Amino acid sequence: MDWAVEIEHLNKTYPENHVTALDDVSIAVKPNELFGLVGPDGAGKSTLFNILTTLLLPDSGHVTVLGMDVIADYKKVRSTIGYLPGVFSLYPDLTVEENLIFFATMYKSKISENMSIIKPIWRQLLPFKKRRAGKLSGGMKQKLALCCALIHKPTILFLDEPTTGVDPVSRKEFWEILKGIQQQDITVVVSTPYMDEATLCDRIALIQDGRIIEVATPSQIIDNFEGSLYTLTTDNIFGLLEIMKQCTLHCNYYPNGDQLHIVFYEDAATMASAFQQFLQEHQIEFRNMKRIAPNIEDCFIELVKPK
Amino acid sequence: MYSIVAENLTKKFGDFTSVDHINFQVKQGEIFGFLGANGAGKTTAIRMLCGLLRPTSGVATVAGYDVKTQAKFVKRHIGYMSQRFSLYNDLTLFENMQLFGTVYGIPKAELKDRIHQSLKELQMDDKANTLVYSIPLGWKQKLAFATAMLHRPQIVFLDEPTSGVDPIVRREFWNMIYHAASQGVTIFVTTHYMDEAEYCERISIMESGQLKIIGKPADIKAEMGVDSIADVFVKFVRR
Structure with a gap:
């Protein structure tokens, strides 16, 4: 070519x-x-x-x-x-x-x-x-x-x-x-x-x-995303980020507007329910937790994060 | 208590009205997002609030001082940072902070302590004597913010502070903003990233010199029946 x-x-x-x-x-x-x-x-x-x-x-x-x-x-x-x-x-x-x-x-x-x-x-x-x-x-x-x-x-x-x-x-x-x-x-x-x-x-x-x-x-990059991306919506994203410091689950997380994005790497469904439990234990109010497809920014963050 | 009050604030250039009778208040410790399309009049409004441009009519007080008659005092009580203006590349991190701290009249002995404290919080204390040009852009933005905060202003104006910054540093930067606000500093911020608009306690959208909307992001979204501030923005700024 x-x-x-x-x-x-x-x-x-x-x-x-x-x-x-x-x-x-x-x-x-x-x-x-x-x-x-x-x-x-x-x-x-x-x-x-x-x-x-x-x-x-x-x-x-x-x-x-x-x-x-x-x-x-x-x-x-x-x-x-x-x-x-x-x-x-x-x-x-x-x-x-x-x-x-x-x-x-x-x-x-x-x-x-x-x-x-x-x-x-x-x-x-x-x-x-x-x-x-x-x-x-x-x-x-x-x-x-x-x-x-x-x-x-x-x-x-x-x-x-x-x-x-x-x-x-x-x-x-x-x-x-x-x-x-x-x-x-x-x-x-x-x-x-x-x-x-x-x-x-x-x-x-x-x-x-x-x-x-x-x-x-762009769609190949999204397909190549390693991990399962979840999102949840909260009214106090910075408060949640403080609590997240105590979360010991193997995941990557970061704010995205009024949502928290969380990436799980293995056994995502189990991890997600463990995570929900963590949130409930800390009395975090949240809604709309669900798995979503990543966008390019999610992919970029995943690709450049310190290994 | 309000940090910023604008009443019918107006600026005309000849027969062009750049800022057209805007009214708003910003509470102490609030993160206030100031959105709008290019050319909507945001920069003119900010220049008036910082005491750099005389309003044609209307009144604004910033930190309790009148921007028209007490501009000198306004400038002393605010911090300012933009994407374009950050720091002197040929000075070290320490020297940059020393320069700005001195300009704001922080006593010498006290200044040294504040700089070291600030660099420590940034986890850059081992880089105090490094020239600024050699540190990554994201660090520079964080350093510029810390420098704008060195004289402990009541209010800090951030004009597109994260433009062009990578997605991870952008988020770290907002954590710094939030931390400052939680200590009582009022944050007045402009951004073209709509996800960042969601981090603000209240936002306003300016269009053709007028404030078209002002409120909490969640309330505005609910009222307009949309999922994101990006959708709100498009509705208001559609031409």
């Missing part, structure tokens, strides 16, 4: 800070896939994007984008990819329209040429066409940045944490835009610290401390 992105044994350290940013990372992205790089801040996501977009040299390893080596063929790579960096990188003193024209011209194109790709997003920006980019709201800035990253019709689009710090409703909207881009035969590689966004990707790589923990479809 011709991979859209192929990363083999990639390593990157920042010796001046004694940080290993990427530790033997290997990932392959299929053409026209919506691929998510999911992990917390400091996991190495931006370092990986900077290498993929030819802005940073790795210490070792091999990376190709659309079959082209990111070091030897960096100029060709640059002309075929689109990149939405994690920080706002347009010209604040140019108007919305001028920014778009500027980026189109850089790629020897005109904004009319590929208007069809950006049309749904561009339409929302039209009322602000003459406004300086620096004066736009956060959401509008990002939509403009996305238009500028797409105006040369890239084959693959890299987005570094486009939804960080964005409210849940706007985030949902943004993912719908990403799906629309994918439907135009563009491969989308996107990073996010929000675990709930993982399920919107075709496949994801979970990353922490520079290491890839797992690469699979």
Whole structure:
């Protein structure tokens, strides 16, 4: 198979800070896939994007984008990819329209040429066409940045944490835009610290401390969850967490909103009833205790917990 | 007793009303969640409450001081932490705390004790002389919180304190918040994680400069007939 992105044994350290940013990372992205790089801040996501977009040299390893080596063929790579960096990188003193024209011209194109790709997003920006980019709201800035990253019709689009710090409703909207881009035969590689966004990707790589923990479809990751997850609802979650310190059953537990999530590993049904007994002994009021399917955040917690 | 009282608090920028006559009270020791979409006016409201921005009209008192006329006293009695502003990377853990503690006028001898005590509680006492850049992000967030608490403020404002933090540390962080609140510190917190909204005693949702809803998470959910605050949020902020 011709991979859209192929990363083999990639390593990157920042010796001046004694940080290993990427530790033997290997990932392959299929053409026209919506691929998510999911992990917390400091996991190495931006370092990986900077290498993929030819802005940073790795210490070792091999990376190709659309079959082209990111070091030897960096100029060709640059002309075929689109990149939405994690920080706002347009010209604040140019108007919305001028920014778009500027980026189109850089790629020897005109904004009319590929208007069809950006049309749904561009339409929302039209009322602000003459406004300086620096004066736009956060959401509008990002939509403009996305238009500028797409105006040369890239084959693959890299987005570094486009939804960080964005409210849940706007985030949902943004993912719908990403799906629309994918439907135009563009491969989308996107990073996010929000675990709930993982399920919107075709496949994801979970990353922490520079290491890839797992690469699979979201449903495969959920299927691979080792253990049985239970939940219960309580009105005093912090009080319950205090009591849980006395629980000697072999389990992992953590709060999730007004619920406690508990993972049992062997003989789950027996453990669950022993646990119920424990709660009753401590006169904990709870309701709706039941076994549930884990979400990606549960999987992440299970995969990274100290062994 | 109320730590924060806002009465018809309003801020206009030209003919744009960013915060539009908001009214609420926060009790001492309460964890109060301040939710809303981007651009709803949350940051403007917080800046007014911290004494950094003058209201156009309306009144707010924080720790008993008027934010308009006694901003200096407001600032002394509050702590503040955000995701973007945390700490100086090129200073050690101890030096960071020393810097902020000194700015808040904690006497020298006392400051040293407080820092050691605080680092001990964080289980970072062996890292006192380590430069901040080399510690993990999750530690930095916890350290930033402890630093914001060093001058023992009555109220602490946390602006998206857990944004981007891994799921385990996020939960540890909320344990710290809860612990501080149980000792009487008032917590005013914004977040985009809807599960975290459920940890708050009361939440409010802001939209287009107005407070659309305020109450206990369980009551709001029951009233609206939904299972989670995420559902509540979508209903209020749907455009």
